[in-house]
Amino acid sequence: MLEKIENIKSEANLESGLIKDEKTLEEFRLKYLSRNGLLNTLFEEFKSVDRESKGKVGKSLNELKISLQKIYDEQKEKTVSGKSPDNESPDITLPGVKFNKGTKHLISQAIDEITEIFQRIGFQVYEGFEIEDEYHNFDALNTPDYHPSRDMQDTFYLHSEGKDKNYLLRTHTSPAQIRVMEKTKPPVRVIVPGKVYRNEAVSSRSLAFFHQIEGLYVDRKVSFSDLKGTLDYFAKEFFGENLKTRLRPSFFPFTEPSAEMDVECYLCSAKGCRICKYTGWLEIGGCGMVNPDVFKMVGYDPDEYTGFAFGMGIERTLMPKYGIPDIRLFYENDIRFLKQF
Numbered sequence: 001m002l003e004k005i006e007n008i009k010s011e012a013n014l015e016s017g018l019i020k021d022e023k024t025l026e027e028f029r030l031k032y033l034s035r036n037g038l039l040n041t042l043f044e045e046f047k048s049v050d051r052e053s054k055g056k057v058g059k060s061l062n063e064l065k066i067s068l069q070k071i072y073d074e075q076k077e078k079t080v081s082g083k084s085p086d087n088e089s090p091d092i093t094l095p096g097v098k099f100n101k102g103t104k105h106l107i108s109q110a111i112d113e114i115t116e117i118f119q120r121i122g123f124q125v126y127e128g129f130e131i132e133d134e135y136h137n138f139d140a141l142n143t144p145d146y147h148p149s150r151d152m153q154d155t156f157y158l159h160s161e162g163k164d165k166n167y168l169l170r171t172h173t174s175p176a177q178i179r180v181m182e183k184t185k186p187p188v189r190v191i192v193p194g195k196v197y198r199n200e201a202v203s204s205r206s207l208a209f210f211h212q213i214e215g216l217y218v219d220r221k222v223s224f225s226d227l228k229g230t231l232d233y234f235a236k237e238f239f240g241e242n243l244k245t246r247l248r249p250s251f252f253p254f255t256e257p258s259a260e261m262d263v264e265c266y267l268c269s270a271k272g273c274r275i276c277k278y279t280g281w282l283e284i285g286g287c288g289m290v291n292p293d294v295f296k297m298v299g300y301d302p303d304e305y306t307g308f309a310f311g312m313g314i315e316r317t318l319m320p321k322y323g324i325p326d327i328r329l330f331y332e333n334d335i336r337f338l339k340q341f
């Protein structure tokens with residue numbers, strides 16, 4: 001019996017060197033340590049060992065049990081930790097983890113592109129304030145007290161500090177024109193991009209805020225044909241080389257005369273389509289010669305200086321350009337929408 005125990009011990013020691021993975025480890029366990037394994041068979045045989053030898057055989061059998069368990073535990077440790085990346089060189093042929101690259105929002109891209117077009121002809125960028133006072137948003141722009149746009153239904157008022165100090169969220173970028181003219185002497189040539197706010201019901205065509213871009217040029221002898229030439233240059237740079245532009249008479253309190261500007265529909269090459277309502281023209285914004293009353297408010301002499309101003313909505317301009325059916329898509333941050341631009 002003692003000899004048998006010694007044989008199994010040396011056999012197990014030899015076989016421990018063959019354990020390479022979970023499969024061979026399990027084979028080792030089944031052969032020696034399982035219920036029907038060699039160790040249990042020996043314990044069964046031990047029951048019939050005669051009394052004098054029991055002490056010696058029992059000791060030897062216990063040593064075997066300990067050494068088999070030790071081999072098993074050590075090999076198990078090695079096989080399991082062998083699977084950890086620390087013990088393995090990385091497989092450089094595996095495909096990498098893909099990261100989504102962030103990009104500029106479509107609105108920011110458009111503002112960048114438009115300001116760059118105007119910067120090429122000498123316009124500077126001014127941003128203005130989103131919180132304005134009533135004076136800069138309305139009064140200084142020749143918008144009288146009774147004008148409907150001053151109504152609470154259209155304008156978000158913030159708080160009031162007495163009769164002449166009502167604060168509001170600017171309803172257009174035009175108060176920035178006043179702030180620039182208050183601080184600088186002509187010539188003035190600025191472009192003002194930014195957010196504006198209107199108290200409007202949310203729909204596919206309108207939101208409580210959107211983006212505008214505004215331009216102002218004041219100098220001696222600035223004429224209506226300068227306005228037309230500037231807008232024509234912009235439309236060709238932004239919408240397409242061969243597109244015609246046109247001006248239609250309109251009204252704004254802060255310009256006189258005023259006009260709406262249209263560009264030929266670039267979607268149907270002016271043939272007429274659903275987007276341009278079969279007119280062949282798309283409206284891009286309002287413009288006009290600065291009203292002399294506005295010059296008086298900022299201390300410019302209307303007999304010495306003339307100027308023009310124009311403004312357009314960014315979202316309204318981009319919607320037909322990219323076939324975007326709903327203005328809300330710009331702000332829902334749906335990655336499927338955003339990554340197209």
Ligand SMILES: [Zn+2]
Nearest residue numbers: 265268273276
């Ligand atoms: Zn069209």
